[in-house]
Amino acid sequence: MPGTKPEIEMLNTDILVIGGGSAGCMAAIAASDAAPDLDITILEKANIRRSGTLATGMDALNIVAVPGLSTPEEYVKGTDLDHLREVIDEDLHYVLAEKSFAMLKKLEQWGVEFEKDDTGQYVGTPTFYGPYPGNFTILMEGLDLKLILSREVAKRRITVLNHTITTSLLSDNNSVYGSCGFNIRNGKFIVCSAKAVIMAAGGCGRFGMPSSGYMYGTFDFPGNAGDGYSMAYRAGAQLRNFEYVQHFVEIKKLNVPLGKGYDSECETKMINEHGEEIEWRDGSDEDEVKLLLSGESVYERFSHLPEEDIKKIEEIWFNSERKHSIISFFRERKIDIRKDDIEYGFEDISLCSGHGSSGIKVDTETATSLKGLYAAGDVACVPVQYLSGAFVYGEIAGQSAAKYAEKCNTREIDHELIQNQADKIFAQLDRSDGIKPKDFELRLRNMITEYLAPPRNAEKLETALKWIEKFRNEDVENLKVEDLHELGKAVEARFILDCAEMTARSALKRQETRWGKSDFRTDFPERDDKNWLKFVDLKMDHKTGEMTIFTSPIKRRKSKEQK
Ligand SMILES: Cc1cc2nc3c(=O)[nH]c(=O)nc-3n(C[C@H](O)[C@H](O)[C@H](O)COP(=O)(O)OP(=O)(O)OC[C@H]3O[C@@H](n4cnc5c(N)ncnc54)[C@H](O)[C@@H]3O)c2cc1C
Structure with missing residues (x-):
């Protein structure tokens, strides 16, 4: 491979979808259904049959406003006060909830089964920790959902380029x-010219380091390295909420969504590091912030429970959406909850709008601040939108892009620009000396964990920025790769570096603590509504190449009288 020049392949399509995960597949399907004559292409770095966050399946559609059970208004109120703490663009959440039931029905037609009671009514479970009404979480049989999606893609005139x-x-x-x-x-170096582009490349799963020390043992899907954030940023798009990091208390070193809530019917005990029994309310911000500031772990004890309860817990755990990781974790470590306590603590920080908040700024049509660019799923800033958001806004993105593509022309490609880009990337294969991408990524992500994970303060964030500058000037231009796989990793390391800068600069800007474990600042530990009831946004200044950080107002829904 060293010394070779890449062969350049030029493609032409009407709608280009980047990332064939939950949102990308749904977007391509919706675009094809809206405009069957258009050419639609998905570029996916893995294989759409099993790529992305949905790859190993999912247990629930977390936001569904089932008529008669809950309303979009209730959803907006709950997410505003519980998740977002009043820094919100309400229209985005209203549209998501409003269209969520139709999405459930579509998935049912494709063969997905949702939980119903004996009367045939959907069973919803509470979504919010706080005292807000609405049971929006509907359990489903979703282990093969990604396969179902990829089959729907295959039924339509959609070109898929995997790998x-x-x-x-x-x-x-x-x-x-x-x-x-x-x-x-x-x-092959692939250049794809398109009338409309849908960015659906997910969040940044590889950001902080998990407690296991495994680079790919992350909470979020590790194939996503902030690719979409970085590419959109470099194209000039406006991005939002990068001071907010996903940060969960999970079973240490297992790091999958399996908190205490999964066994809440059984009376387990929570114990602190000093062996004392404590009260622990799963999902309570107060308890989690206390744990974060203590830097300690908590332990769940089961040994006093009757065998019947133990079996019930194991039945739930070993059949949940991440069951393969869970079963092998318990088996390999020979953990038996009949006698062993389970340790919980904070795991890796990451960026995404599925459980988190960061993303490319979009409107309710998924339009970004750039013409021709749409964004959906974890890459787009619709905070805490889960799989429901990826599907609802994926569908809207497909429809919006189809409308746009039908009225515009394909652009001429500048071949010199393309050749330069290809040469620059592939030059890394020719370097005789330099840092391996894996070593660089480990260094970068250890720095992210040390300086960007809450609790943080101005000094830590300034230190992070110094490291980022050093990585940019000295290391990232000096990566040495030996094969195409490593070349991909080198590209991803640059994406992660851009994301680190977005978080460091945005976190410095917001001089308060609003979301507890997700943005705690020891130098500004209080929420400050007087000054910070607003978004922190960012953008590249194309004249200087620098990142600019600015604030934007929150948006409330217009009441009927105002419309
Ligand atoms: C552990 C976990 C459990 C969850 N459980 C639930 C749940 O039970 N219910 C719920 O509602 N939500 C749940 N979610 C959230 C939900 O799964 C996600 O919000 C949703 O799947 C995100 O979809 P996406 O399309 O944005 O990202 P993904 O599905 O991750 O898709 C992104 C795709 O882009 C590809 N890609 C990335 N970069 C590039 C590039 N440079 N070039 C080409 N391709 C690229 C990736 O390979 C991937 O296929 C969970 C999330 C996690 C992490």
């Missing part, structure tokens, strides 16, 4: 007209 990593967007004058990337298997 193709997108490395940049083609853009100028505030508009996007395609992408560059390469096939990780055969090394």
Whole structure:
């Protein structure tokens, strides 16, 4: 491979979808259904049959406003006060809830089963920790949901290029007209010109380091490295909420969603590091912040429970959405909850709008601040939108992009620009000396854990920025790769570095603590509504190449009288 020049392949499509995960597949399907004559192409760095966060299945659709059970208004209120603490663009959440039931029905038609009671009514469980009404979480049989989605893609006239990593967007004058990337298997440099582009590349799962020390043992899907954030940022898009990091208390070193809530019917005991029994309310911000500031772990004890309860807990745990990781974790470590306590603590920080808040700023049509660029799923800023948001807004993105593509023309591609990009990326294969991408990524992510994970303060954030500058100037331009797989990792390391800068600068800007474990600042430990009831946004200044940080107002829904 060293010394080779990549073969360049030019493609033309009407709608380009970057990332074939939950949102990307749904977007391509919706675009095809809205405009069957358009050419639609998905570029996916893995294989859409089993790629993305949905790859190993999912237990529930977390936001569904089932008529008669709960309303979109209740959802907006709950998410505003419980999750977002009043820094909200309400329309985004209203539209999500409003369209969520139709999405459930669509999934049912594709063969997904949702939980119902004996009368045939859907069973919803509470979504919010606080005292807000609404049972929006509907359990489902979702282990093969990704396969179902990819089958729906295959039924339509949609071209899928698997194993193709997108490395940049083609853009100028505030508009996007395609992408560059390469096939990780055969090394072809793929240039795709498109009338409309949908960014659906997920969040940044590989950000902080998990407690297991495994680079890929992350809470979120580790294949997503902030690719979409970085590419959109470099094309000039506006992004939002990067001071908010996902930060969960999980079973240490297992790091999957399996908190105490999963066995809440059984009377287990919670014990602190000093062996004392404590009260622990799963999902309570107060308890979690106390734990965060103590830097300690808590332990769950089961040994006093009757065998019947133990079996009930094991039955739930070993059949949940991450069952393969869970079963092997318990088996390999020979953990038996009949006698062993389970340790819980804070795990890796990451960025995404599925459980978190960060993303490319979008409106309710999924339009970004750049013409021709739409965004949906964890990459788009619809905070705490879960799988429901990826599907609802994926569908809207497909429809919006189809409408846009039908009325515009394909742009000419500048071949010199393409050749330069290809040469720059592939030059890393020719370097005789330098840092391995894996070593660089480990260094970078250890720095992220040390300086960007809450609790943090101005000094830590300034230190992070110094490291980021050093990584940018000295290391990232000096990566040495030996094969195409490593070349992909080198590209991803740059994406993670951009995300680190977004978080460091945004966190410095917000001089308060609003979301507890997700943004705690020891130098500004209180919530400050007088000054900070607003968004922190960012953008690249194309004249200087610097990241600019600014604030934008929150948006309330217009009442009927105002409309
Ligand atoms: C552990 C866990 C459990 C969850 N459980 C639930 C649940 O029970 N209920 C619920 O409602 N929600 C749940 N969620 C949230 C939900 O799964 C996500 O919000 C949703 O799947 C995100 O979809 P997405 O399309 O944005 O990202 P993904 O599905 O991750 O798709 C992104 C795709 O883009 C591809 N990609 C990335 N970069 C590139 C690139 N440069 N070039 C080409 N392709 C690229 C990736 O390979 C991937 O296929 C859970 C999330 C996690 C992490």
